[in-house]
Amino acid sequence: MCVILAHSHRSPDISPMNVLSEMEDEDCLKDVEINGHDIPSLPIMDANGHPVYCSTELPLELSGVPILADFGQMLPAERCTSDTLELIEGRNLFDPIDHINNQYVLPLALAQYIGYLGPPPLEMIQKSPLFSTYFDKQGNWASEPPIPQTSLEEFVTTISPGEEKDQFLRFIRKLLTWDPEVRATTNEIYPDEWLMRSHEDMW
Template sequence: MASSGAARPLEEQSLPFYHRKHYYPVRTGDVLKDRYRVIAKLGYGAYSTVWLGWDDRSKQYASLKICIRDDTKGSPVLNEVAMLQRLSRFAQEADHPGLEFTRLAQDIFHIDTPTGPHYCIVTKPQGASIRTLQEVFPDAVLPKLLVKSLIHRLFVSVNWLHATCGLIHTDISPQNVLMDLEDDSSLKDIEEQESQDPSTPIMSQGIPIYRSRATMLELSGIPILTDFGQMRPAQPENRDWWMSDLYRAPEVLLQLPWSFPVDIWSIGVMTLELLEGKNLFDPIDRTNDQYVLPLALAQYIGYLGPPPLEIIKQSPLFLTYFDEKGNWISDPPIPQASLEDFVTTISPGKEKDAFLRFIRKILTWDPEIRATSVEIIPDEWLMKPWDEKF
């Protein structure tokens, strides 16, 4: 029997902007579109809940991302649907190795309700996110060979998005990269668990809230780039404040035009995070949970050196934080920092030198000289074996 009462918030209920009327009241056993049978809940987020389903037509498991009802202008839900439809068209036109590492929609439909439609995005089920994977490794440090495998393939995915589709992901982070499942064994386990011990929802004002079942942690080394709610076309020009706080490219920070290179930057920052178990930049006021722009600028200067004068002169922030010669005049002070000191999981020597060359191609103030995916895919550090063990 479903429980009720004033229990602690469960899963999506705990989110800051949760509103029960925005979420579709999914129940295990529901059949959607006369085709997809809901087996168990896999996860949740601000814009959706995700469920393991069974496709009665293809006789395969499916991931069902059931989105909140949101028809507002600029809605991430509507944007993701539009971007996935666009990606599907490009995927049909020509083959590309990046397709293997990009999560495309197999079906998109909407569920009509009295309060409005809810989109459902059907995809191939995948494993846990890299963020979840980090949680099981000591100090959140992933094996170097695994990192190289993941990052190399992410650049291949991004190459397809950029070169073929003309699209910028803008939100690449460990949370938005899933591990590919090698087979269906973990999905069968979830279905068996649900059969033997059915999930009991908590009822909240008539809305069922289920607890998610964990997916298997995979070490396949095959990443699947997902979550396209923040994706943007490269044209018309983008210039607004965008991207996740810890992965924000400097051109966005300086309120300059931005395009494909912001994705390259994000992958570079993510590479360091996976190797070292911590973020390169942390410009957050933890007391007030606020992003601090001058703190971000100071940290970027600490690791990258001062920005080129010709770059910052174009920024509306120029004379707020710099003098006319490009010297930093704001608080906080520039931290004493270097990439050499930040990287500790690669021992000094030829490999570390190669890695620093690799990362410096990516972490540049000037997006025009930042390496493209085509230039970085064959990089020596990514491709050369360095007597590694995994």
């Protein structure tokens, strides 16, 4: 069984919560439904008086090619999502957090973005009062912290160097852009060569 949920937003949010897989055997769902009727779950009341029902563990066997499902989670263009590569690498690409004070630090975020994506377009810097605080008139980074020496090529370690990794990096760069106007739309990203690879050709 596979359910696809797709909303017509401009760019997809690729994260573990938005990836579905097929089930080997759907009969287990019928068993759960039958057992639910025969032995109804008794709720436990939480501290606020709300009922909490026990969940049922399913003996699932997943197979098939993972399917990108939900395009409904959106973020403002000024922010980059931190979970784009989490599904592949199991870690965040960006970490612009002051962990001592548990605060988001914009200059740290911008420095990390530049490290992976290069500097934002000069026109974008000149139009943004916020950006002008951190860049000079030529579009050069003029703030702290320094730009980290990073790259997407080095960050992606779970895909071996070669054709697939090259395709994957091209795919990611279509989504990770400063300018939302040049970011690949949902319709543009569907036929991407990396997404079209057969299951046998991946990893």
